[in-house]
């Protein structure tokens with residue numbers, strides 16, 4: 006399987022220089038060429054988000070996120086630049102359905118979207134506060150959903166779902182709740198070891214890749230404000246620290262928004278890909 010690392014949304018939020026050394030965030034997505042067609046992990050922002058940001062994302066989020074809204078960064082334009090079309094993307098697995106992860110769903114209307122039942126129900130029936138994160142316009146095209154519950158299988162010390170419907174067995178969903186109700190990581194058994202996309206389970210590389218597990222104060226404050234369950238978020242970050250340390254070189258752990266992690270993949274692998 007060939008894996009392309011794509012940034013599908015650069016953001017320069019309020020006080021970005023206090024978030025990380027790079028003063029911006031990325032939306033780290035993966036495009037995987039499989040025997041079952043293209044699989045997209047995460048979607049970042051989509052074309053409709055760029056055209057009507059306030060209607061799609063809400064006024065407050067549009068202001069706070071500081072998204073660059075560059076059409077060339079959308080997943081659909083990057084898929085096309087690689088010589089494929091929207092219909093070639095058969096499956097999408099978002100780590101969760103927040104507005105900066107689900108924006109591109111509508112650019113691939115024929116793709117099946119895979120998610121955990123708890124995330125699906127949280128997004129389809131949001132309370133007042135959750136309506137700022139889950140934006141129903143992003144799935145108004147009514148995609149085909151595949152909804153999963155845990156089935157007792159394991160991957161390292163984590164529970165997981167293997168054999169996602171229509172997908173090759175090398176792609177697993179691993180629950181990492183805390184940031185949102187049904188948040189998951191996606192593990193991919195690539196030729197260069199396991200890739201483990203952890204979505205928004207953490208935001209700063211130091212939270213997982215140092216023994217202290219401390220990122221920046223502003224990043225921690227942001228995560229605390231938007232979290233669904235702080236106890237589970239910190240518990241899962243601890244487990245990710247242990248996994249990254251114990252399986253160094255075998256499991257490559259990374260998150261959605263850290264630019265240095267994204268650069269590490271795109272700088273060390275030719276043409277922004279890993280095989």
Ligand SMILES: [Zn+2]
Nearest residue numbers: 103105205261
């Ligand atoms: Zn996010």
